[in-house]
Amino acid sequence: MMKIAVASGKGGTGKTFISTNLAYIAADQGSVHLFDLDVEEPNAHLFFPERVRDSRAVRRMIPIVNAEICDHKGICTxxxxxxxxxxxxxxxxxxxxxxxxxxxCLELCPTRAISEGFKEIGKIHRSDTGGLHLITGELKVGESAAPSLISETKTSVPQEAQINIYDAPPGTSCPVIEAVKDMDYIILVTEPTPFGLHDLDLMVQTINQIDRPYGVVVNKSQAGNNLIESYCTEHGIEIIARFAQDINIARAYAQGKIVSAVFPEIRTRFETLLQRIRERMI
Ligand code: SF4
Ligand code: SF4
Incomplete structure (x- = not known):
């Protein structure tokens, strides 16, 4: 089994574009699980609009204190x-x-005043498109337990696939670490703008702490713009793919299409990307 995460320092760089197309291509080569771990705003399902086969609530334990038994001596605190x-x-x-x-606190409360309560933090949905299985984590509005739901979503599938692709949440905080910490390879998606470079730098600092192999995909690349190339050369980071800014691709993507299914040249690029990742995994 191969585990690939697709991450970016900020939203809107094309993370879902990369993860959905990579999953689509990979499904030609074996069974694929695509995990949408962008739990606050999952959108991979927009590109695979199959009927949801299974949906279940995810709960977590929150202690309940029985005021009549509590001695207020504060061991729990x-x-x-x-x-x-x-x-x-x-x-x-x-x-x-x-x-x-x-x-x-439950285990150490001397008066047994604390019992288990439960709170729903979100849902996990599953749907199938041929050999591709989409697993979506969806955090309840206002809920802050994203890492818990991400962890649960990652382990929610009983049988293994040959390739697992994880669409990580944007940013560099705890949910991202939870999503990418055990990957065989991490794709960092960025775009050649000063904001893109700034967020890529933060992401690189984060990923360097977990010591997993990674490479950069430049999305919306422009001829003559070497902003990301200069940074990657300076830091010894490989750029494993580039996808040029293209109005026809943007239009198809905005219509919810898998562009690899529409443009043969894009399909070839994703096939090459997947092959490169296979060669670089440790
Ligand atoms: S440890 Fe138990 S008894 Fe003590 S203050 Fe906490 S809830 Fe109350
Ligand atoms: S001790 Fe653990 S279970 Fe109890 S309140 Fe703190 S975090 Fe929650």
Whole structure:
């Protein structure tokens, strides 16, 4: 099994364009799972509008304190590393948005005043398009537990595929690390603008901490613009593919089309990209 993540330092660089087309091409070579881990704004399903086969809620444990038994001595407050439970003189409060559901307070409460409560944080949807299986994590509006849902989405498929492709959330924070930390290869998608370069630099600093192989895909590349090339040369990073800015491709993509299915030259580029990744995996 091969695990490839597609990530970018900011939204709108073409991350979903790369992940959906790569999954489409890979499905010709074996079974593919495409995981949409951009849980706050999943959109890969727009390109594979098959009927959802299965949808389930994801919940996580949030402690409930029985005020009648609580002694307010605050052992729970001392053991909680996340400051998610505070015991005061007359009340003990839980802050669900800080809680990491570690069960520490439940296990160490001397009076057994704490029990399990559950809170829905989102849903996982599954749909099939031939040999391609799309698994989408969708975070509930206002919910902050993106890393939990990402982790659950990544492990939600019972049987393995030959190729797993993960569309990571944009940015460089905890959800991204959760999405890409165990990959065989990470594609960093960027565009040749000062903002694109700035976010690529942040992303490179983040990915360097987890020590996984990675390369850069320049999307919307323009002849004569060497902004990303100069940066990558300076930092010894390989550019594994370029996709030129093209109004016809942009139009087809905006219509929800898999452009590899429409433009043979784009199909060839994605086939080459997949082959390069295979050769560079460790
Ligand atoms: S550890 Fe249990 S008994 Fe002690 S303050 Fe916390 S909830 Fe109350
Ligand atoms: S379950 Fe863990 S994170 Fe949540 S309140 Fe208890 S000790 Fe803190």
């Amino acid at each position: 001392q053991v909680c590393e996340y400051h998610a439970i505070i015991s005061l003189a007359t009340t003990t409060m839980v802050f669900p948005e800080l809680c990491h559901s570690c069960y520490g």
